[in-house]
Structures are given as structure tokens and as C-alpha cells.
Amino acid sequence: MATTTAAQRREQARHAYDAFMRDCPTNQLLGRLSDKWVSLVVAALSGGPRRYSDLRRKIAGVSPKMLTQTLRTLERDGILTRAVTPSVPVRVDYELTPLGRSLAGLLTAVKDWAEEHIEEVHAARERYGAEEAAAG
Amino acid sequence: MATTTAAQRREQARHAYDAFMRDCPTNQLLGRLSDKWVSLVVAALSGGPRRYSDLRRKIAGVSPKMLTQTLRTLERDGILTRAVTPSVPVRVDYELTPLGRSLAGLLTAVKDWAEEHIEEVHAARERYGAEEAAAG
DNA sequence: GGTAACTACTTACCAGAAGATACCAACTCT
DNA sequence: AGAGTTGGTATCTTCTGGTAAGTAGTTACC
Numbered sequence: 238m239a240t241t242t243a244a245q246r247r248e249q250a251r252h253a254y255d256a257f258m259r260d261c262p263t264n265q266l267l268g269r270l271s272d273k274w275v276s277l278v279v280a281a282l283s284g285g286p287r288r289y290s291d292l293r294r295k296i297a298g299v300s301p302k303m304l305t306q307t308l309r310t311l312e313r314d315g316i317l318t319r320a321v322t323p324s325v326p327v328r329v330d331y332e333l334t335p336l337g338r339s340l341a342g343l344l345t346a347v348k349d350w351a352e353e354h355i356e357e358v359h360a361a362r363e364r365y366g367a368e369e370a371a372a373g
Numbered sequence: 374m375a376t377t378t379a380a381q382r383r384e385q386a387r388h389a390y391d392a393f394m395r396d397c398p399t400n401q402l403l404g405r406l407s408d409k410w411v412s413l414v415v416a417a418l419s420g421g422p423r424r425y426s427d428l429r430r431k432i433a434g435v436s437p438k439m440l441t442q443t444l445r446t447l448e449r450d451g452i453l454t455r456a457v458t459p460s461v462p463v464r465v466d467y468e469l470t471p472l473g474r475s476l477a478g479l480l481t482a483v484k485d486w487a488e489e490h491i492e493e494v495h496a497a498r499e500r501y502g503a504e505e506a507a508a509g
Numbered sequence: 510g511g512t513a514a515c516t517a518c519t520t521a522c523c524a525g526a527a528g529a530t531a532c533c534a535a536c537t538c539t
Numbered sequence: 540a541g542a543g544t545t546g547g548t549a550t551c552t553t554c555t556g557g558t559a560a561g562t563a564g565t566t567a568c569c
Binding site: 254255256257258259260262263264266267268270271272273275276277280281295296297298312313314315336339340343344346347348350351352354355357358359360361362364365 | 390391392393394395398399400402403404406407408409411412413416417431432433434448449450451472475476479480482483484486487488490491493494495496497498500501
């Protein structure tokens with residue numbers, strides 16, 4: 238009976254690592270995931286594969302440097318795949334892996350939260366500013 | 374019949390804003406939420422109110438500068454409240470607002486994902502490194 | 510009475526990361 | 540021949556985050 242189910246192993250993993258610890262590798266991983274460009278790239282790819290220039294147009298304001306950098310680290314971490322088609326001109330497609338798709342739901346949820354609650358946040362900022370002025 | 378339900382207004386809000394746009398305020402908000410310290414602070418407070426030094430101990434490796442900065446912006450944005458008790462020595466409690474609690478679930482989900490999938494990410498990095506060496 | 514400790518910060522400094530911009534090579538289209 | 544497409548580098552400047560030290564107000568200790 239030395240069998241361990243996938244659920245048990247997941248439960249073990251949850252307790253073996255703690256992102257609150259500075260030297261825990263999950264702390265570093267959380268730092269990578271907590272990135273605006275990561276959120277936007279993963280959200281953009283959640284609808285299906287996209288090309289480099291396609292992502293550049295979709296994610297307004299991203300510089301080629303940051304887009305390439307973000308895509309490379311996400312590829313390295315197994316979140317997405319990079320497929321080069323040696324046509325003319327060359328064509329590069331990016332697509333989420335199953336691992337990436339499991340993450341996409343969570344990151345798009347945060348993005349959607351921002352879109353849904355921006356007005357409450359703005360209202361809070363105005364209240365904060367008013368209190369500051371009254372107190373100052 | 375000019376009535377609009379809360380659900381309808383939420384739906385409108387979802388379409389009025391687009392975090393992919395550089396100049397959309399939600400893009401900026403997403404940038405604030407996509408922060409390691411924000412994730413850790415909100416996750417730490419999701420279990421109930423905590424004091425400053427309590428947070429400092431819980432979130433290993435955070436500097437007083439970043440902790441204060443993070444707490445101030447989250448207070449300004451209506452995610453948490455700051456309550457000063459003028460005892461001796463002074464005591465400051467931080468607590469999530471209802472808005473903050475609605476966000477906490479999403480951010481702790483990302484943190485939990487990191488803890489659960491760190492080994493898959495490590496495996497992907499090793500594969501990537503091996504391919505690089507073979508190709509290089 | 511001096512000084513060490515506790516609280517919750519603030520400030521100054523600097524390395525490294527992020528961002529904007531320009532440029533590249535290869536090819537097609539007009 | 541000149542402009543436009545592709546998927547990026549290279550470079551320069553600005554900004555952010557980490558480190559380390561200082562601050563204020565009170566109390567406990569010797």
C-alpha cells in the first residue's frame with residue numbers, strides 16, 4: 238500500500254513549499270508570475286496561439302525588448318511554446334502549454350477583477366485624497 | 374424602464390475598460406496588482422487583521438520601506454484599512470476591506486499555483502537548458 | 510541617570526531592471 | 540528604387556527596489 242495519489246502528492250507539495258519564505262523557490266516563481274506583461278501575454282494567448290507581431294499589436298505599449306524577454310522566460314518555464322516556421326518572412330507562433338492554460342484562468346481573473354473594480358478603486362483614491370487634504 | 378441592475382452595470386464596466394490598452398486606467402491597476410509584495414500582503418491578511426511587525430515577520434525578506442509603500446498604496450486603493458491605536462508603544466492594524474477580500478481569493482490562487490506547480494516549472498527549465506546546450 | 514529595547518516607520522544611496530528608441534537582415538510588392 | 544513586412548537586437552536613459560542607517564516616543568532595566 239505504498240501508493241500515493243496525484244491529489245496526495247499535490248497536497249504534500251503545497252506544504253513542502255511556502256511562498257512567504259524568502260529563499261523558497263516558489264517565492265521567486267511568484268515574483269515572475271506577478272508581472273503585468275506576464276498577465277497580459279498569458280491572457281492574450283488564452284484564446285489560442287498568436288504570432289509575435291500579433292501579440293505586439295494586441296498588447297498596446299509593450300516594447301519589443303520586454304515582449305521578447307517575457308516570452309523567453311515563459312517558454313523556459315514551460316508556460317508556452319515557441320514554434321518557428323522558416324517561411325519568408327519567418328513566422329513565429331506562441332501557444333500556451335497545458336501548464337500555461339492552467340495558469341491562464343487565474344491571471345485573467347485578476348485582469349478581469351481590475352476591469353470590474355476600477356471604479357471602486359478610483360472612488361477609494363478620491364476618498365483617500367480628501368482625507369489627506371483634510372488632515373494635512 | 375430605465376432601471377439597470379448591478380449585474381448589468383458590471384457587464385457594462387467589463388466592456389468599457391480594456392487592460393490591453395496602454396492608456397486604460399485598468400492597465401495601470403493591473404500593473405499595481407501584479408506585484409509580488411501585493412500578492413504576499415493580501416494573502417497574509419486574508420486570514421484576518423495583522424499588525425505591521427506581524428506582517429514583517431510573516432513575509433520574510435520584505436524591507437520596511439517596501440512593506441510601508443505597499444500597505445499605503447493598498448490603503449489608498451481601498452483594498453485594506455489602516456487602524457492606529459495610540460497605545461504605548463503605538464499599534465497599527467491592517468485589515469482587508471470587502472473589496473480587498475474579493476481580490477484576496479484570486480491572488481492567493483496564483484500563490485497556491487506557484488507552490489503546486491513549482492516542480493513542473495523546474496522540470497521545464499531543465500529541459501530548456503538541455504536543449505540550449507544541445508543546440509548551442 | 511544612562512542606555513537599551515520596542516514600536517512603526519523615514520531617508521539616502523546605489524546597482525540593476527525596465528522602458529523608449531533606433532536599427533538590422535531578408536524578402537515582397539509597387 | 541523605395542516602402543513595408545517579419546521577428547527580433549543594441550543602446551541609452553529613467554526608474555524601481557534592496558540595503559542600511561536614522562527617527563520619535565515611551566518604557567524597562569541596572
